[in-house]
Amino acid sequence: MKMYAATIPAEVLHLKPRHLYYARQKQLFVLVFLAVAVVPLFCINWYASHYYENSWLKKTSAELTGIAESRREIVDRFLAAQENQLAGLVAFGSLETLGRQKELERLFAGFKRDGAITDLGVIDREGNHRAYVGPYSQELAGKNYADTPWFHEAMGSGRYISDIFSGYRKVPHVIVAVADPERTWLLRATINSELFNALVASANVGEGGDAFIINTKGELQTPSRQNRDGLKNEQVAKLTAVANEDRGPQRVGNHLYAVTPLKGGDWLLVLETDLRTALADFYQARHFGLLLILAASAVIFVVAALVINSMMNRIAKADQQRMTLTNNVRHVEKMALVGRLAASVAHEINNPLQIITDQAGWINELLDDEDKERVANLGEYRSSLARIRAQVKRAGAITHRLLGFSRLRDEEWSATDLNRAAEETIALLENEAKNHHITIRRSYAPTLPPVRTDASQLQQVFLNILNNAMDAIGQNGVIEVVTRLADPQVAIEFRDNGPGLPPAVMGRIFDSFFTTKQKGKGTGLGLSISQHIVERLGGTIHAANREEGGSVFTVALPLPTAHAQANHLPKMLQQTMAVGR
Amino acid sequence: MNPLRLLIVDDEADFVESLTKRLRRRGIACDGAGCGTEALARLAAAPYDVVLLDMLLPDTNGNEVLRAIKAQWPTTQVIILTGHASVEAGRESLTRGAAEYLMKPLEMETLFDKLTAHRGRPNGSRDSKGTSTGGRTDEEPFFSFQPIMEGTHQ
Numbered sequence: 035m036k037m038y039a040a041t042i043p044a045e046v047l048h049l050k051p052r053h054l055y056y057a058r059q060k061q062l063f064v065l066v067f068l069a070v071a072v073v074p075l076f077c078i079n080w081y082a083s084h085y086y087e088n089s090w091l092k093k094t095s096a097e098l099t100g101i102a103e104s105r106r107e108i109v110d111r112f113l114a115a116q117e118n119q120l121a122g123l124v125a126f127g128s129l130e131t132l133g134r135q136k137e138l139e140r141l142f143a144g145f146k147r148d149g150a151i152t153d154l155g156v157i158d159r160e161g162n163h164r165a166y167v168g169p170y171s172q173e174l175a176g177k178n179y180a181d182t183p184w185f186h187e188a189m190g191s192g193r194y195i196s197d198i199f200s201g202y203r204k205v206p207h208v209i210v211a212v213a214d215p216e217r218t219w220l221l222r223a224t225i226n227s228e229l230f231n232a233l234v235a236s237a238n239v240g241e242g243g244d245a246f247i248i249n250t251k252g253e254l255q256t257p258s259r260q261n262r263d264g265l266k267n268e269q270v271a272k273l274t275a276v277a278n279e280d281r282g283p284q285r286v287g288n289h290l291y292a293v294t295p296l297k298g299g300d301w302l303l304v305l306e307t308d309l310r311t312a313l314a315d316f317y318q319a320r321h322f323g324l325l326l327i328l329a330a331s332a333v334i335f336v337v338a339a340l341v342i343n344s345m346m347n348r349i350a351k352a353d354q355q356r357m358t359l360t361n362n363v364r365h366v367e368k369m370a371l372v373g374r375l376a377a378s379v380a381h382e383i384n385n386p387l388q389i390i391t392d393q394a395g396w397i398n399e400l401l402d403d404e405d406k407e408r409v410a411n412l413g414e415y416r417s418s419l420a421r422i423r424a425q426v427k428r429a430g431a432i433t434h435r436l437l438g439f440s441r442l443r444d445e446e447w448s449a450t451d452l453n454r455a456a457e458e459t460i461a462l463l464e465n466e467a468k469n470h471h472i473t474i475r476r477s478y479a480p481t482l483p484p485v486r487t488d489a490s491q492l493q494q495v496f497l498n499i500l501n502n503a504m505d506a507i508g509q510n511g512v513i514e515v516v517t518r519l520a521d522p523q524v525a526i527e528f529r530d531n532g533p534g535l536p537p538a539v540m541g542r543i544f545d546s547f548f549t550t551k552q553k554g555k556g557t558g559l560g561l562s563i564s565q566h567i568v569e570r571l572g573g574t575i576h577a578a579n580r581e582e583g584g585s586v587f588t589v590a591l592p593l594p595t596a597h598a599q600a601n602h603l604p605k606m607l608q609q610t611m612a613v614g615r
Numbered sequence: 616m617n618p619l620r621l622l623i624v625d626d627e628a629d630f631v632e633s634l635t636k637r638l639r640r641r642g643i644a645c646d647g648a649g650c651g652t653e654a655l656a657r658l659a660a661a662p663y664d665v666v667l668l669d670m671l672l673p674d675t676n677g678n679e680v681l682r683a684i685k686a687q688w689p690t691t692q693v694i695i696l697t698g699h700a701s702v703e704a705g706r707e708s709l710t711r712g713a714a715e716y717l718m719k720p721l722e723m724e725t726l727f728d729k730l731t732a733h734r735g736r737p738n739g740s741r742d743s744k745g746t747s748t749g750g751r752t753d754e755e756p757f758f759s760f761q762p763i764m765e766g767t768h769q
Contacts, residue, residue, distance in 0.1 A: 384719040391721075392630060399637060430719075
């Protein structure tokens with residue numbers, strides 16, 4: 035039990051910087067914890083995402099390639115079929131027969147049922163339109179094609195399929211022409227553009243996709259689903275390169291392109307699919323996975339923060355306890371040094387005091403031998419000697435107190451306000467209490483009659499009890515100091531919310547040299563001295579455990595009633611006052 | 616009754632002198648010794664009923680002298696009177712057989728009461744010298760354990 039109030043300034047404990055340090059450590063640990071737990075999650079997600087995206091892309095590419103192949107075949111076959119049909123007519127017919135309008139009409143009626151060809155014309159080697167069947171007879175009858183490029187090409191190579199063009203009729207269309215082997219005439223047909231467009235348009239490229247045919251100039255040969263007007267030259271060059279490299283579909287941004295040459299490279303069949311549509315399921319799954327990981331990260335963060343917070347709090351508490359212990363040890367050492375200094379001074383003074391009182395006593399004894407009549411100032415001598423001895427007693431009391439052997443001095447009894455005495459004692463300890471996060475609450479009786487007692491001794495008792503309470507609590511707690519009037523006594527209670535007193539200890543706490551504290555921390559005298567003091571002051575002290583936990587020490591002192599002043603002079607006090615008389 | 620024979624062991628000559636003078640007036644046969652060696656020499660030369668012993672001596676400390684006295688003259692009562700009091704030294708003295716452990720400054724009346732009180736003890740007889748190996752050493756010495764924390768003198 036400490037004999038002295040330990041007031042350790044906050045600067046010494048370095049509380050503030052330590053707190054910052056713990057906060058930084060917490061942040062660091064949380065970050066590390068999070069990184070270790072979350073980074074692998076994201077890595078796995080990233081890898082899985084890429085893996086599945088690639089496989090989805092491959093699947094989509096394969097599908098698109100398949101579609102492109104089949105469309106190419108369909109378109110090629112369609113065009114070849116039309117060409118072959120015309121070639122057959124040319125082989126079996128002649129300019130003379132088919133050049134006759136009637137004959138051509140009869141022929142056209144025969145095969146127009148499949149709807150692939152919308153008109154048919156016969157042109158001789160001079161380019162004269164000898165016969166025509168179809169919806170544009172008004173515009174085309176009797177026209178001469180000798181100046182048109184396609185006529186020359188058809189007459190040159192024997193077979194010809196045009197790009198889409200407007201021609202004389204001013205409507206975009208595709209024509210197929212086949213010349214006879216001798217190049218004396220040719221048969222020309224216009225392909226049903228709706229039917230032809232449908233061949234391409236029906237390609238299943240999904241929502242947001244496109245399927246069309248372009249020529250080398252970037253002109254659309256079939257309409258674009260996305261209402262494109264045509265492609266620029268560099269786009270065509272790229273598509274051509276894709277088609278020629280034969281590396282399968284290429285991805286550009288969010289789109290996948292499959293390009294395949296048609297009509298011997300004159301045309302390109304372009305299939306475009308929007309990956310956002312094609313990979314919608316995948317993207318949805320990836321999105322969900324990401325959300326799941328974020329949620330998991332949040333949970334990990336919260337758990338890490340809680341665990342690390344609790345861990346760091348424990349470390350901080352342990353650190354603080356260790357620091358407090360170190361400070362206490364230092365404080366005890368310091369106080370021990372002060373005590374030794376005081377004791378050595380007191381020791382040195384006791385010897386002269388003894389001699390002074392002996393000499394005074396000797397003079398007093400010698401005065402007895404004198405003739406009373408002849409010693410004029412005998413009374414003065416006697417009273418002076420008595421005062422010397424009284425002062426020696428007083429000085430002795432002081433040195434004994436310094437040595438820890440406190441003795442009651444009656445002259446120190448005065449009317450004492452219990453609340454004030456308590457308040458002054460608490461003021462000594464408030465700083466230390468704060469350092470240990472201990473709150474001291476006061477609950478003072480507003481009008482408390484003064485007691486006749488030795489205030490400084492009483493404060494020593496309060497100090498001992500409060501110190502014990504603080505030691506019992508350690509860190510974080512509440513001490514309640516309550517004063518009350520319990521006629522014919524006043525009482526003061528010190529309630530703490532520490533661990534309380536074990537039953538085994540309860541009976542011995544007021545014994546000298548009994549302590550539950552660590553070796554070197556307590557002398558086992560604090561409460562023993564307190565009990566002696568209180569009893570000398572005519573009061574009582576007792577300890578109990580509180581129902582709600584912790585212990586309560588109650589000091590009760592008698593009120594100075596007329597009766598009490600006469601007879602209640604404490605027995606111990608009477609004894610003390612009798613000493614040395 | 617024979618006068619009480621007292622040996623005062625203290626290095627403060629003024630203390631020994633004044634106390635001797637005052638106690639002699641009260642019928643006590645007093646001698647003084649300024650150090651532990653002198654004290655033991657006087658005890659060897661003549662028997663004493665009571666030894667008033669200081670703790671801090673020029674050549675040794677009081678507890679050593681106390682031990683020597685109790686070993687050779689177990690019936691001689693030893694009262695410690697010192698200005699250098701401490702709880703530990705007090706306990707040691709009482710454990711080693713001191714009858715009292717008193718602190719300076721002390722009033723004559725108290726001291727006189729203590730001295731005469733111990734003279735009246737049954738084992739306070741003077742034939743202890745030379746019989747130190749006898750059965751008397753087994754006797755319980757007068758032992759007044761008075762917790763000095765109380766600071767009161769009865």
